[in-house]
Amino acid sequence: MSVVLALALRLLPPCVAVLLGYVAGGTAVFARRPDAIAALNGYVLYVAFPLLIVLGTADPSHAVPTHPAFYLAHLALFAAWVPALAILGRSAGSVRDELGAIALGAIFGNIAYVGLPFIVSVLGDESVGLASVGVALHVALAxxxxxxxxxxxQGGERRGLALVARRLVRQPLVWAPLVGLLLRSLPASVLEHLLPPLAPVAASAPPVALFMLGLYLRANTTALRSLDAPALVLSAGKLLASPALALALAWPLWRAGLIDALEARVFVLLAAVPTAIAAFSLAHELALGEATVARGIVLTTVLSLVSLPLVGALTLALIA
Incomplete structure (x- = not known):
C-alpha cells in the first residue's frame, strides 16, 4: 500500500502540469496555441531534455553496471520490438495506419521523470547509479x-534509412548520453562548477513538456475526445508487453548469474514506466501520429498508478 501511495504522489505533479496547460490553453494568453506549442516543443526537445540526460549521466558518483549482459539485455529488448510490431502491422484498419505512433509510444518510456524516482523509491539509493546508466541506454536506443x-x-511516403539517419543525427537527445559520459571523465573540481548552473534548465524539461501536452490536448479536444484502438494497443504494449518482455529477458540472465538481482530489477522496472512526454515532442516535430501518442501518454500515465506497483511487486517476488 505504501508503494501505491508513493507512486500516486509522484505522478500527481505531472497530472497537475497537464491540467494547467489545458486550462491555460483556453485563455487569451495562449490564443495562438499552435505557435505556443511549437515554441515550447523546440525548447523541450532541443534544450531542456538533452540537458536533463547530460546531467543524469555526467555525475561520477553514479556507479556503472559491471556485467556486459546488462547492456546486451537493453539491445535485445528493443530488437524484440521490431518483429512484434511488424506482426501487429499485418492487422487491418486504424492500428496498421498508426503503427509508427504505436511503436514510438510503446518503445519510449518516461524513464527520467517517472522511472528514476520510482526505482529509487522501491529499490533504494543504491540503485541510482544503475538506473542512471539504464536511462542513458534507454534514451539512446529509443x-x-x-x-x-x-x-x-507512418511517413506518408517511403523514406529511406539515410533520411532517417540524418534526422536522428540532428536530435540532441541522441547525443546527450554520450556528452554526459564524456563529461564524467572531467575532474570533480571542474564538474562541481560546470553542472550546477545547468540544473535549473534541465529540471524544467518535464513540467514544460507536460504543460505543452496540456496545450495540445486543448487545441485538439475533438480529436482526443475518445480513446481509439491505436491508443489502447499502444498502452497495452507499454504497460504490459514491455515489462513482460523485460522480465522474460532478465529472469534467466539473473538465474544464470550473468547479471545481479539489482541490475535485473532496474532493467524490468525501467521497461514498465508509461510513455515518455518526449515521445510527443518527437511526434510533433515530425508531424506524424501526434494524436495517438498524446492519447497514449495520458492513458499510460493514469494506468501506471496501478500497473507500476503491480509490476514492482512481481519483480521483487520473482527476482529476490
Whole structure:
C-alpha cells in the first residue's frame, strides 16, 4: 500500500502540469496555441531534455553496471520490438495506419521523470547509479529506433534509412548520453562548477513538456475526445508487453548469474514506466501520429498508478 501511495504522489505533479496547460490553453494568453506549442516543443526537445540526460549521466558518483549482459539485455529488448510490431502491422484498419505512433509510444518510456524516482523509491539509493546508466541506454536506443519506425511505417511516403539517419543525427537527445559520459571523465573540481548552473534548465524539461501536452490536448479536444484502438494497443504494449518482455529477458540472465538481482530489477522496472512526454515532442516535430501518442501518454500515465506497483511487486517476488 505504501508503494501505491508513493507512486500516486509522484505522478500527481505531472497530472497537475497537464491540467494547467489545458486550462491555460483556453485563455487569451495562449490564443495562438499552435505557435505556443511549437515554441515550447523546440525548447523541450532541443534544450531542456538533452540537458536533463547530460546531467543524469555526467555525475561520477553514479556507479556503472559491471556485467556486459546488462547492456546486451537493453539491445535485445528493443530488437524484440521490431518483429512484434511488424506482426501487429499485418492487422487491418486504424492500428496498421498508426503503427509508427504505436511503436514510438510503446518503445519510449518516461524513464527520467517517472522511472528514476520510482526505482529509487522501491529499490533504494543504491540503485541510482544503475538506473542512471539504464536511462542513458534507454534514451539512446529509443531515440534511434522509435523515430526510425515512426518515419518508416507512418511517413506518408517511403523514406529511406539515410533520411532517417540524418534526422536522428540532428536530435540532441541522441547525443546527450554520450556528452554526459564524456563529461564524467572531467575532474570533480571542474564538474562541481560546470553542472550546477545547468540544473535549473534541465529540471524544467518535464513540467514544460507536460504543460505543452496540456496545450495540445486543448487545441485538439475533438480529436482526443475518445480513446481509439491505436491508443489502447499502444498502452497495452507499454504497460504490459514491455515489462513482460523485460522480465522474460532478465529472469534467466539473473538465474544464470550473468547479471545481479539489482541490475535485473532496474532493467524490468525501467521497461514498465508509461510513455515518455518526449515521445510527443518527437511526434510533433515530425508531424506524424501526434494524436495517438498524446492519447497514449495520458492513458499510460493514469494506468501506471496501478500497473507500476503491480509490476514492482512481481519483480521483487520473482527476482529476490
Amino acid at each position: 531515440m534511434t529506433l522509435g523515430p526510425a519506425l515512426l518515419l518508416r511505417w
